[in-house]
Amino acid sequence: MKFSNGYWMTREGYEVLSPYEIHDVRVSGNSITVFATHRHLEHRGNTLNEPLMTMEFSSPMKDIIRARFYHHKGRRRAAPDSFDLLANGNAPVVIDNNDEFVSLTSGDTTVKITKAHPVVITYTHKGRVLTGSGTRQTAFVRAQDGKHHFREQLNLAVGETVYGLGERFSAFVKNGQVVDIWNEDGGTASEQAYKNVPFYVTNRGYGVFVNHPELVSFEVASEKVSKNQFSVAGEQLEYYLIGGDSLKDVLGGYTSLTGKPALPPAWTFGLWLTTSFTTNYDEETVNSFIDGMAERDLPLAVFHFDCFWMKEYQWCDFEWDERVFPDPKGMLERLKAKGLKICVWINPYIAQRSPLFDEGMENGYLLKRPDGSVWQWDMWQYGMGIVDFTNPAACKWFGDKLRALVDMGVDSFKTDFGERIPTDVVYFDGSDPMQMHNYYTQLYNKVVFEVLEEKLGQGQAALFARSATAGGQQFPVHWGGDCEATFESMAESLRGGLSLGLSGFGFWSHDIGGFEQSATPDLYKRWVAFGLLSSHSRLHGSTSYRVPWLFDEEAVHVLRRFTKLKLSLMPYLFGQAVQSSRLGLPMMRAMLLEFPGDRTADYLDRQYMLGDSLLVAPIFNEQGQSAYYLPQGQWTHFLTGEKAQGGTWRDETYDYFGLPLFVKENSIIPVGATNDRPEYDYSEGVAFHVFELQDGASASVRLPDLQGADKLQASASRSGGTIAFEASDSTGWSVVLRGVSSVAGVTGGTFETSEQGVVVRPESGATKLSIQL
Template sequence: MKFSDGYWLTRDGFMINTPKEAYDHRIDGRSLTVYGPVKDIRKRGDTLDTGMLTVKFSSPLEDVIRVQVFHYKGRTRKKPDFELCTTDMKPLITEDAGTLTLQSGSLSVKVDKSSWGYRFSREAEKLTGSAPNSLAYISADDGRTYMREQLDIAVGETIYGLGERFTAFVKNGQSVDIWNRDGGTSTEQAYKNVPFYLSNKGYGVFVNHPELVSYEIGSEVVSKAQFSVEGEELDYFIIGGSGTKDVLKRYAMLTGKPALPPAWSFGLWLSTSFTTDYSEKTVTGFIDGMKERDIPLSVFHFDCFWMKEFEWCNFEWDERFFPDPKAMLSRLKEKGLKICVWINPYIGQKSKLFDEGKENGYFLKNGRDDVWQWDRWQSGMAIVDFTNPKARDWYCSKLEGLLEMGVDCFKTDFGERIPADAVYFDGSDPEKMHNYYSFLYNKTVFDLLKEKRGEQEAVVFARSATAGSQQFPVHWGGDCFASYDSMAESLRGGLSLSLSGFGFWSHDIGGFESTASADLYKRWTAFGLLSTHSRLHGSESYRVPWLFDEEASDVMRYFVKLKHRLMPYLYAAAYEAHLEGIPVMRAMLLEFPEDRTCDWLDRQYMLGRSLLVAPVFQKNGAVSYYLPKGTWTHLLTGKETEGGEWKQEQYGYMGLPLFVRENTLLPLGDVSDRPDYDYLDGVEFCLYHLKDGCSAEQTIYNEKQTMTIKAVRKQNTITVKTTGVQKKWRLILRNHPSVSTVINGASEALQEGTAIQPKEEHRDVVIFF
């Protein structure tokens, strides 16, 4: 929200009050509180009839500083609040003649005692700061009040994140409102709004307000990242660390780490699509068609019309098309499939559940204590009140019946169109609940799946989200169009979401709205199968590949099987996301923070640490992409390329820029027909261009077992050692000259690309050039 009128003036209807000096302070051992009157205090009489801002600095985690600002501290803070994980941290607080300092790890804040302002630094390096006139209490003529902060943006500094945003990847120059909306992927609106941004300078800012947070990122004042909230207080965190990855780790420690999705969820999902006609015969035809074409399928999804029209949600199968759903699901599961069904948190008035929910007080209410209703989406629909424990239990009881029938997971659609004037069971502030509703909704469903299916099996396919929702994967990108433009905006949204703390992300292959050309479908297939999760879903038409052309089936088969072979690598990256909060799909700047070209790249990404993916966004197959410095090897062709420059190439449908980073041990599984198998058994480690003095290490996971392999090169010798569970594995050298190996004293000459296959009892291999 903008309050100024150019540099000199204030917009009509607002009065901006800023602290003039650090008049006094208090140190209590764990926090530093500074008092800033909003006028200059020259004599005792100046202390009368004036406002003052109270600013409290503390540290909930190492390298994290919390800033709490109050105008009127006595106002009751209504629910909800983000669920935060904090420690009993005691920062170092010091005072000298000119400054007050609070230090947490390598991160510090220094307050200028002589005037007003504070700066945040990592060691001696300034990260950002609040200058005089930046922090403000603002009153409006209509009686509303606001708190505003403006943090410095340095020359060359770029800002990212703020949720899944489909606008420009770099947020500098943008105005962003953190307010969930069902706006598709082609507008400034977003399904997943997260009040957290990340800077390429290696720090992050999390605004601890579930309600509307209004950002002006270099837009109102071009050298400031401004954020404001309505009310009498402002609460935000500066998150430091050793770099951008470390910032994301600490953000995950604060707001929650992603759960680990089950291995089967990484396979191909096929949907009935939205408004298409379908029955068990249609579904079986699609599934059998995939099998006939040797396209492995992992999950089948039933979208909205598995229930009768006008009755969403009643959680009952439409008996006109599915007369015996339990038997049907049993038949589908015999084909090796997992089952997903569409749900949302709305109950249409025609649903037989409406009266039940109304009588028991399970729905949001309006100011007259009536059920809040409207006709958008479902006629007379009500919204389940997840702040009511009994309503949660009631909602879950309906889902339990589906789980008992054979359903494995749920597509938790919607959750964005939540009224800001409703009354909640627990008295929550409806403005704060608008975004936070998505958290409660998905948490309710995810927790049920953990309880009934086990922690290792829980997964949802969610559209709406806010801070903390990363704990309940997976999230998909919403309603995109069947166009190259929309494919590109979907990727921008996914990269922004990944820089907002989300580890897993998907999108509708081929686009949701309209029907893609065969060309676009095949290009999007490669992109979709090189995302963490892969789904075929549309609106008014089916998405099975042979309806586009038979070559589409060939492309689908090729990339599904490639993804399955990559699963030991992808699942290891998923473990990293789960344990540390580092996303699987990574913006280039995360892996190459020193390469300034990577700051702006939004048409390519790293899949895990070692694979670079650049989808093709043109009909003629032309693609322009950037390789950072180093030696890169194309995974599919084996061609070696030196980086540090832009490349322009042309690809057929069976290829795209897919490069392996130097000094990589890439694990490939020996199974291509399914994503869930024993990744430790029969794994093939490909060692790519290990340079002298460097090492490559890879840990792979299979349920509770792990195996770690490490290769170290010193001049003309590579030593390979393994630890952990020992099963059948082999090593292949890529981009190395002819070598010989020694295994338990036996020497053998090998050519480039020959597999080195130790016996089961062998853990170490020595390779001589």
């Protein structure tokens, strides 16, 4: 929201009250409170009829500074007045209060407030300036209509770029944009977003989290081009400045505050196939797809039933449409006997024709209007109401419907919608509807996720969720929503995923081939490569089926190629997923996250790192042309073995069976012995592929079991012409030196050459190898 009229003036109807000079400072335990006047006080009489700004600074955990600003502190805020944070207390801090300034340091991150006028607030990490605010920046904005706001303007340095703010499909770098944190069902082609998160990071290595679940308006280098402004309605503002040695540390701090991503079960990383949205399907149709995949040697892990598993006009009643599924329990048993997991579509809306509507209305389980009647409209479903998840009884009622489906054989739920939440409603617990609009999805997904954890066990819950807000990363997986079947939409989907990853979300997917319309065979095959090199992979669409043989025969072979590639990479991918869950990092990483010192990486949004070692550059055109950038270092193409020196852009042409897929130097990629399913013993027969180990360098990798615990660890180091390799046990592993044509000898094992390089196998019982190059 804009309050300025150019540089000098304020917009008509507003009065901007900024801190001018410090009147008093109070130190209390682990926090400081600063009282600032809005003008210079020439004499004691000026203290009359004069507002102050109250500024509180503290720290909930190391390297995180909490800033709270107030005009009238006693103004009540209804729930949810903030996000549900995991650390609300005070961490140890160091406070310096002298004649010139007062400062608070948490870990290596410091906030300093000058006492001389004008007031300047500066945030640093290890003495390095991150950002701050000064004259006419921090402000309480008093409006003539009584709708007051609080705003902050944090400095942006020359060359500083801003990222995140949720899953945004606009330009990856947010500078110059106006971003409203307000969940909308707007597809992937506009400034609207399903997943709005009031958290951003910059290439200067810090993050800012605005702890307000309601509408937060960001003017990112737009109202004032050297500032990132954010504002909220009301009399107070709270935000957190998160410092660290790297953006990875910043994301770790943010997710320690708002919740780490849960580790999805290993089976979720396999290929998902759906009925698609409005297509006709019954058990015979479903089996034709599943059997067709098996006959063509296309490994399938999950089958998803979209909306029409229930009767039209009755979404949601959680009952199978008996006209097309007369024996749903038996059908699910037959499908699961084929080794499949089952997912079904749901949403938090109850249509009037659903038998559950009357039940929900009578028991107070649906959102109400101020007059006590049920809130309804016809958008999406005729006469639908919305489940009130602030009512514990409604949560149990909704959850019981899901428990019955899990008992029947369902393994996962696609939690669709949750964005179109009205603000002219009354909640059971008295929550403020403006503050609940974005927060509603958090309650919705939490209820569903906890049902799955309860029924299937810890570590076995997985959603396929569309809407989210801050903290939603705790309930993976999320997908990008309704994209079009175009290369442009494929690219905007990737931008959204990278943006979400820099907003604390670890796992993300998208509709391979696009949701709206039907892809051309060319687009489908290019999107397959992108989709199978994403954290999660799903074939889904709107009006047509997405099985590959309906596109062309080559599409079958392309899908087989990349599905089996992903499954063989599961020892690497699941290991990276474990790290994402533990550290709060995305599996699909914007390039600047891995290469923070490379300024070219700041703007890259058509390629990404899949984990910490694999670079993926999808192809976005019919000609198969790829323009991508390799950062400094030696790189090796994972599929072809081609070596390339980084620090430059490359232009190449690929057929449908390839794309730029490079491994950075000093990496170990564990490759599994299985490529027909995602769940297997990743240590059995694993081959550790070692890429361009430089002299004096080392690399290590951990293979998890299916619960995410470390099972097999391996490391390699090079000194001169000798590579030392060690594993934590001797169970059937091998080493592949990629791109090496021969070695002089091996101590502790045997070797042979292959197309990929030199294969070294340890002697029986050996855990160490010494390889002479």
